[in-house]
Amino acid sequence: MPRKRTDLLQGTLDMLILKVLTLGPMHGYAIARRIQQTTDDVLKIEEGSLYPALYRMAARGLIEADWGISENNRRAKFYNLTRKGNARLKEDIALWERFSLAAGQVLALQPERS
Amino acid sequence: MGGSPWLTPRRRRALAQEVEEELQLHLALRAAENERDGMEAVDALADAHDRFGDIDAIREACLDAEDDHPLRLASRAALRVGMLAVGFGAIALAFALVQSVLLQPLRFQDADRLVRFGEGWDDARIQASTFAEWRDRSTSFEILTALDATEIILTGNGFPLPIQTMRIGDGFFDVFGIAPILGRTFTAEEVEAAPQPVVLLSEALWETRYRRSPTILGRSIPLDGEPHTVVGVMPGQAQLSHRVDVWTPLLLDPASSRQQVYAVGQMRSGVLLQDVREEMAALTDALAIPDAAARRAGFHPLHDLYATPIRSTVLLLLVVGGLMLVLVWASVVRGTFDRSPLGRAQPVASSRQVWNEAFAVAGSGAVLGGLLAAGAHRLTYDVMFERWGSLFAPSGGAVIAAVAGLALATAVGLVMAQRITAGHALRRWSERVLTVAITAATVVLLVVVVQQHRAAWSEPVPVPSLEERDLFLSVVTLPGGLPEETVQERMEGLLHQVRAVPGVASASLGWTFPIAVERIVAQPVVLDVGASERSFAATIDLMGETYTETLGLTLLEGREAREGADASTLEAVVSAAFAAQAWPGQSALGRRIDIGDDGLVRTVVGVVDDLYDIEADVPVVSVPYGDFALPRAVLFVRGAIAADPVVRRTAFAADPDVAVQPFVAVADVRMAGNPATRTRLILLSVLALLGLATVMLTILQRGLDQMRRRGGDAPAVGRLEWADVGMGIVLGVGAVVVATHELVWLGDLDRATVGAVALGTGLVLTATSWLVNRQVVE
Numbered sequence: 001m002p003r004k005r006t007d008l009l010q011g012t013l014d015m016l017i018l019k020v021l022t023l024g025p026m027h028g029y030a031i032a033r034r035i036q037q038t039t040d041d042v043l044k045i046e047e048g049s050l051y052p053a054l055y056r057m058a059a060r061g062l063i064e065a066d067w068g069i070s071e072n073n074r075r076a077k078f079y080n081l082t083r084k085g086n087a088r089l090k091e092d093i094a095l096w097e098r099f100s101l102a103a104g105q106v107l108a109l110q111p112e113r114s
Numbered sequence: 115m116g117g118s119p120w121l122t123p124r125r126r127r128a129l130a131q132e133v134e135e136e137l138q139l140h141l142a143l144r145a146a147e148n149e150r151d152g153m154e155a156v157d158a159l160a161d162a163h164d165r166f167g168d169i170d171a172i173r174e175a176c177l178d179a180e181d182d183h184p185l186r187l188a189s190r191a192a193l194r195v196g197m198l199a200v201g202f203g204a205i206a207l208a209f210a211l212v213q214s215v216l217l218q219p220l221r222f223q224d225a226d227r228l229v230r231f232g233e234g235w236d237d238a239r240i241q242a243s244t245f246a247e248w249r250d251r252s253t254s255f256e257i258l259t260a261l262d263a264t265e266i267i268l269t270g271n272g273f274p275l276p277i278q279t280m281r282i283g284d285g286f287f288d289v290f291g292i293a294p295i296l297g298r299t300f301t302a303e304e305v306e307a308a309p310q311p312v313v314l315l316s317e318a319l320w321e322t323r324y325r326r327s328p329t330i331l332g333r334s335i336p337l338d339g340e341p342h343t344v345v346g347v348m349p350g351q352a353q354l355s356h357r358v359d360v361w362t363p364l365l366l367d368p369a370s371s372r373q374q375v376y377a378v379g380q381m382r383s384g385v386l387l388q389d390v391r392e393e394m395a396a397l398t399d400a401l402a403i404p405d406a407a408a409r410r411a412g413f414h415p416l417h418d419l420y421a422t423p424i425r426s427t428v429l430l431l432l433v434v435g436g437l438m439l440v441l442v443w444a445s446v447v448r449g450t451f452d453r454s455p456l457g458r459a460q461p462v463a464s465s466r467q468v469w470n471e472a473f474a475v476a477g478s479g480a481v482l483g484g485l486l487a488a489g490a491h492r493l494t495y496d497v498m499f500e501r502w503g504s505l506f507a508p509s510g511g512a513v514i515a516a517v518a519g520l521a522l523a524t525a526v527g528l529v530m531a532q533r534i535t536a537g538h539a540l541r542r543w544s545e546r547v548l549t550v551a552i553t554a555a556t557v558v559l560l561v562v563v564v565q566q567h568r569a570a571w572s573e574p575v576p577v578p579s580l581e582e583r584d585l586f587l588s589v590v591t592l593p594g595g596l597p598e599e600t601v602q603e604r605m606e607g608l609l610h611q612v613r614a615v616p617g618v619a620s621a622s623l624g625w626t627f628p629i630a631v632e633r634i635v636a637q638p639v640v641l642d643v644g645a646s647e648r649s650f651a652a653t654i655d656l657m658g659e660t661y662t663e664t665l666g667l668t669l670l671e672g673r674e675a676r677e678g679a680d681a682s683t684l685e686a687v688v689s690a691a692f693a694a695q696a697w698p699g700q701s702a703l704g705r706r707i708d709i710g711d712d713g714l715v716r717t718v719v720g721v722v723d724d725l726y727d728i729e730a731d732v733p734v735v736s737v738p739y740g741d742f743a744l745p746r747a748v749l750f751v752r753g754a755i756a757a758d759p760v761v762r763r764t765a766f767a768a769d770p771d772v773a774v775q776p777f778v779a780v781a782d783v784r785m786a787g788n789p790a791t792r793t794r795l796i797l798l799s800v801l802a803l804l805g806l807a808t809v810m811l812t813i814l815q816r817g818l819d820q821m822r823r824r825g826g827d828a829p830a831v832g833r834l835e836w837a838d839v840g841m842g843i844v845l846g847v848g849a850v851v852v853a854t855h856e857l858v859w860l861g862d863l864d865r866a867t868v869g870a871v872a873l874g875t876g877l878v879l880t881a882t883s884w885l886v887n888r889q890v891v892e
Contacts (some may be wrong), residue, residue: 028136029143047144048167051137055179059186070139072146077136 018089198479201442203486208435213509221507223291228416231377239374246368258379274773277359297346309363338593472528480521553842556805592745602743611768617755623658640708657736672720677740692733
C-alpha cells in the first residue's frame with residue numbers, strides 16, 4: 001500500500017500544536033491548516049484527531065482557550081500557549097533534536113568493506 | 115477548561131455543547147475552503163467529513179480528554195485503589211474466615227484428636243457417673259476431662275463482681291496444650307475428688323482487677339465469700355468459646371445421679387473416631403448403662419462443636435465478599451475502558467506504562483485490602499462470634515496467595531479493559547451487571563436497615579400500665595450455696611438499705627424485666643385445682659414487696675401476693691390478660707392454680723394491668739419473691755436520683771458480698787437502639803444510601819454517555835435500566851429471604867418491609883431513569 005500520509009505519533013502532534021501556537025492564538029481549523037501548509041502537506045493529519053489533543057493539553061494546562069469570532073463570523077475557540085506549555089515545548093524540541101540526531105547517525109552508517 | 119477539577123453533570127453538558135460547536139465550525143470552515151477551491155457544496159461538505167474522521171468517536175475523545183486534569187487523574191487513581199482495597203479486603207476477610215473456621219483444625223495442639231462427649235437431646239452434657247466410668251475404662255484416650263460453668267461473686271478490691279467461672283477436671287489444659295502465662299495450672303491432687311480452694315485467673319481479670327500484679331500468685335481472693343489461693347494466670351486462648359474470668363477445681367461426684375458435666379478428650383495417636391464409637395458401644399453393653407439408647411450418647415470432633423454453628427454465616431460472608439469484589443471489578447474496569455483518542459489511535463501511554471500502572475493500582479489495592487482485612491479479622495470474630503476468634507488458627511499464607519492471585523488477575527483485567535473500545539458488548543454487559551448487583555445489594559441493605567430502624571428508632575410501644583420515669587433497674591447476685599433463709603434475709607436487708615437512700619421513693623425485687631424480654635417462654639399452669647382442672651400456658655414471674663408501687667403498675671383487683679407462711683397459704687397475682695383468657699367474664703380472685711412447683715396450690719389474690727409489650731395479650735402469673743428466694747434477682751428502684759453510683763454504693767456498704775451490677779434507666783432498656791446499635795445502623799444506612807446513589811449515578815452516567823455519543827439525539831435508554839433494576843430487586847429480595855432464613859440475628863422476615871423497600875427502590879430508580887431519559891431526549 002502506498003504510504004501517502006505520515007502518521008503522527010501522539011507526542012509529536014502535541015509538539016507541533018505547541019509550536020504552531022507560538023505564532024499566536026488560533027482556532028482548531030487554523031492550527032490544522034498551518035501544520036499542513038508549513039509541511040507542504042507532507043504531515044497530513046486526520047483533522048479530527050487534533051481536537052482530543054487540544055482538549056487534553058488544555059486539561060493539563062499546556063494551552064488555554066478563549067472564545068472569539070472566526071473569519072466566517074462564527075463563534076470559535078482560540079487557543080493560546082501558556083507558560084507551562086512553552087516550557088514543555090522547549091523540552092520536547094530538545095528531545096526531538098536528540099532523537100533525530102541519533103536516528104540520523106544510525107541512518108548515515110555505511111556498510112564496511114572488508 | 116482546565117480550571118475546576120470537578121466535572122459536574124451540568125458542566126459536562128455545557129462542555130458537550132462547546133465541543134459540538136467547535137467541531138461543527140471546523141467542518142464548516144473546511145467545506146467553505148473546498149467550495150472556494152471549486153467543489154460543489156454537497157461534495158465540499160462530504161470531503162470535510164471524510165478528512166475529519168469519525169466525529170462521534172472524536173466527540174467522545176474530547177470529553178474524555180477532560181479527565182486528564184492532574185487532580186482528576188489522581189482522584190481517579192485513588193478511587194480505584196480505594197475501591198479495590200475494599201473489594202480485596204472483603205474477599206480476603208471472607209477467605210480468612212473460611213480457611214480458619216472450616217478448613218483448618220482448631221488452634222490447639224493435636225487439634226484433630228480433640229473430641230467432645232455428650233448425651234441427651236443436644237449431645238451437650240453427660241452424667242458425672244457415666245463420665246467417671248468412661249474415663250476409668252476407655253483405652254482410646256490420652257486424656258479425658260470434665261468441666262462445668264457457673265457464675266460466682268468476687269469480692270474485695272471494690273464492688274463485688276459477678277464473674278464467669280469454669281470448673282475444670284484433672285488435665286483440662288493438657289487436652290488443649292495451653293500453658294499458664296504466670297504460675298501453674300491445678301495439680302491432680304487439687305481437683306475432682308477433694309477440690310482445694312485454688313483458682314486460676316484469666317489474663318483479662320488479672321489486668322483489670324489486679325493491674326497485672328506480679329505478686330498475685332499465692333494471694334488469697336474471696337470467691338462467693340470463701341478465700342481461694344491464686345496459683346496461676348491463663349492466656350486469652352484458654353477462654354475457648356465463652357468469657358471465663360476464673361477457673362476453679364471441679365468437684366466430680368460420680369455417686370450423684372443429678373450432676374451433669376461437659377466432657378472433652380484427646381484421642382490417642384492413631385485412634386479414629388470410629389474406634390472410639392465402637393469402644394463406647396462395647397462399654398455401654400458391658401456396663402448396662404440404663405437408658406443408653408434413649409440418651410443417644412456420642413463422640414464428636416471438637417471442631418464440629420465450634421465450626422458448625424457459624425458455618426452458614428461464614429459461607430454467607432464469602433458470598434458477600436465475592437459480590438463486593440465483583441462490584442468493585444465492574445466499577446473499576448468500567449472506568450478503565452479505552453479512552454485513547456479516537457478509540458483507535460495509538461494509546462497515550464506505552465504498553466509498558468499501561469502494565470506498570472495496572473500493577474501499581476492492583477498491587478496497592480491488594481496491599482491496602484490485606485491490611486484492612488487483617489484489621490477487621492479480630493473485630494469480625496469479636497462482633498459476630500464473640501470470643502471464638504481464639505479457637506481458630508489464623509490463615510495468613512493461603513489468604514495472601516489468594517489475594518495476590520486476584521491482584522494479578524485484576525492487573526491483567528485493567529490492561530485488557532483499556533483495549534475495549536466504545537460500543538463493545540463487554541462495556542454494556544459490565545454496566546448491566548453493575549446495575550443488577552448494586553440494586554440487589556441495596557435492597558438487602560435497605561431491608562435490614564429499615565427492619566432494624568423500626569425497632570431502634572421508633573419510640574417504644576407505650577405501656578400505659580408502666581410509669582417509666584425515674585425507674586432504674588440492676589441485677590443483684592448473692593454468693594452461691596447459701597441457705598434459702600439466708601438469701602432472703604440478705605436480700606431484704608439490702609432492700610431496706612436501698613429504700614433508706616434519700617431520694618429513693620420505692621424499691622422492689624423481681625425475676626426479670628418483663629418489658630425487655632424478647633422471647634417469653636410459657637409453661638403449663640393448672641387452673642381451678644380441685645374443681646374443673648384444666649391446663650393453661652402462661653409466663654411465670656417473681657414479684658417482690660411493693661412491686662406494683664415501684665413499677666407504677668396498676669393493681670386492677672385485690673392486692674399484691676404475700677410470701678406464704680406454709681404450703682397451704684401460697685398466693686399469686688395474675689395479669690389482666692391471664693384473668694380474661696382463663697376466666698372470661700368472671701373474677702379471678704380466690705381461684706386456685708398450680709404453677710408446677712411440685713404440686714403446690716396457690717390462690718389468686720390480685721389482678722394487675724398487663725405489662726408485657728412484646729405480645730400484648732401474654733398471660734402472666736406472678737408469685738412472691740420470698741417463696742423462692744433466688745440468689746439472683748432484678749432490683750427495681752424508683753426515685754429522682756442518680757441510682758448509679760449512689761444506690762450502688764449504699765448496697766455495697768450494706769453488704770459487700772452482694773454483687774450489684776450498674777443501674778440502667780428502664781427507659782433506656784426499653785429502647786432497643788442503644789448507642790452501639792444506632793452507630794451500626796447509621797453505618798448500614800449510609801452504605802444502603804450509597805448503593806442507591808451508585809445505581810442512580812450509573813443510570814445518569816449511561817444517559818450522559820448516550821448524549822456524548824449521539825450528540826443529544828439519543829434513543830431512550832429506560833427499558834434496559836428497568837430490566838436491570840427489576841432483576842436486581844428480584845435478586846435482592848431472594849437474598850433477603852435466604853439471609854433471614856440462615857441468620858437468626860436478622861430477625862423474622864417482615865414481608866411488609868421487604869415489599870415496601872422493593873417497591874420504593876423500584877420507584878426511585880425508575881423515576882431517575884425517566885428523568886435522565888427525558889434530559890437525553892431534550
